[in-house]
Amino acid sequence: MKKQILLTMCLSVATMLSTTAQTLKLKEARFHKGDNMEWKNSSFDDSGWQSMSILKPWNEQGTQNPNNYAWYRIRFTMPQSMLDDSDVKETVLFNMGKIDDADETYLNGVLIGKTGQTPADKGGYSSAWESVRTYSVSAKNKAIKWDGENVLAVRVYNGNDPGGMFGSGVSISVPNRIDGMKTVFAQKSLGDNPVCTATLKNTNRSTAKIILDIDVTDTENGESLQHINKKLSVKGNGTKSFDLAYSKGKCVQIKVTCTDAVTGKKNVTTYIPKYILTPAAPATPRYNGPLVYGVRPGSPVIFRIPMSGERPMKFSVTHLPEGLTLDAANGVISGSIKDRGDYEMTIIGENAKGKTEQKFTIKVGDKIALTPPMGWNSWNCWGLSVSQEKVMSSARALIEKGLADYGYSYINVDDAWEAPERNADGTIAVNDKFPDMKGLGDWLHSNGLKFGIYSSPGDRTCGNYLGSLGHEEQDAKTYNSWGVDYLKYDWCGYSREFEKSSDRSVAAYVRPYLHMQKYLREQPRDIFYSLCQYGMADVWKWGHAVDANSWRTTGDITDTWESLYDIGFVRQAELYPYAEPGCWNDPDMLIVGMVGWSANLRETRLTTEEQYSHISLWSLLASNMLIGCDISRIDDFTFGLLCNNEVNAVNQDILGRQAKREIVDGDIQIWKRPLADGSYAVGIFNVGSENATVDFASYFDKLGISRLSYARDLWRQKDISTTDTRYFIPTHGVKFIKIRY
């Protein structure tokens, strides 16, 4: 079928440079493990060192070097012509690519940049493997030898392997003045009158005279909403800011063009600011949760009725099974049911504005997690700096800010809660940051939330904390005594155990997980079993057999499009046959909101569109929906992303079928998920770097659709035309719809 993509307007989110500064690209280095500060000097003789590509980590080149230092030395000539060609001749930029994990970079013995921290640094080791390093050096710096030989010496400290320099290699350039003009965007306000600020930053040392053009355009129809054209000068290292207003819920594109008034050279930056699509919830009661709940006979039921609407709200339930009680004020159902069976009931919510009724079934049997788990995990925000206090602050915010009214219920503590040593009797102990695990579990349960924890089948976790090896039974019992409802069991330190044997059969991968499963099942409560071993040995084919409820399918996600694209769009495409109620593919936790994997949080680096794509895809994939941000600092945009009841209903659909990628047509991908009511959820994604207009109908033949009888925009929660199926989809964006045909 003919491709129906019309490329629209402007360029992309990336800054486009129209200048021609020369760039020197370096790909090879000399390499040595270990650490010696003499190796930074240009006079050091490295001729005996091995060669190493700097395009891929050292592991992919036959070297292992966990928790250790290594050095790269790169020799190159810096042509004087690079300096002569620049119209400003101020700085030399060294783009070092990516370095796993921390680096110090020296040019001819002089330190020019450092990212991340080594164990010797104040505050200790801190990984920065995903950072792209650009180090700036004055063109007058005496360390640079123009037309002579230079040595870049890079001291690398690596935590867990893989490690080393990788990515695009080293690029060295002497920028023109216009290259030093950067435009950065920030969301000044959201809500009814959203405003985005565009700030021009002159990173040169001298003043830039520029002609500025700012165009704000409605992406749906190309209409110009605002145009600014002015001459201005921006002082060296100075900034100028412009506020740009746009309408609520509108996808607008901002294009900033800076033209150097002297040379006519330009740079262009485009951006789509945040816009909230999710309509505000009504004041009347509305049920936003799953329609079923699975529990084993006699195990505790902990269910907080997910209902939005004005408070106070009065909850009641008809036909509440024997053994369960309802707290009518906070809507928490608790207790246990002895006998197997399907227990149907009606949940009723009533407030000053109205009343709602919802049919709901508790299925007492062998299966739990009949819909994917929704909740929060500490890793993507706090990393190893997590503490009980931080966990509580997100748990409280989950309730106070209303996320619990949308079904988010698990509060999962990831790595770094464990003490350095076990207790004398071998039981696991907590570190100072977690004064009272049982108290934490009790508080969560009393609020209808569930408690998750993390360990490893190895002697050590990924963060080098204590694992469960040899103490599995004891640990399962301790978890039970704390009221744990979810265990993330992370392979990591088990590699050492694994390497003791040459057995690489599937059974060898299954063994540690089966072992812990036995003890978890012996506990008198249901513990969601989350396997984390990055997809090894096709875990999706045997996760069911070890009674797992979900299994990570890939390595760790991070908040970049690269990572989201690889994990979400590439690596899940063939996994749809393996998901079913009780057993879910897990493409890792959510990367929206304030994240950081450390004590220092920042806003996710995903663009607005990428965030809509992320949540849409995770809903289609029936993925675990574990929020990875500090909920106490959630903004209205992120709340809208996470709390759209129609989008979440796709994730929680009780048929439990994962979407299949039906169409890949260049940059357009269509993922389709059958739903319990006979309709389908469809994500039409634009994974390319240009905006597109897609005619969905042009794919009907391939999708087996003759004509649509119903179509609804899930983010906007509006029925849409069944005949006009042309959709504008910005770069990395999505049209997420529900259809019948």
Ligand code: GLA
């Ligand atoms: C691994 C896991 C992460 C996180 C860390 C904790 O990297 O994949 O999700 O649990 O370990 O150290």
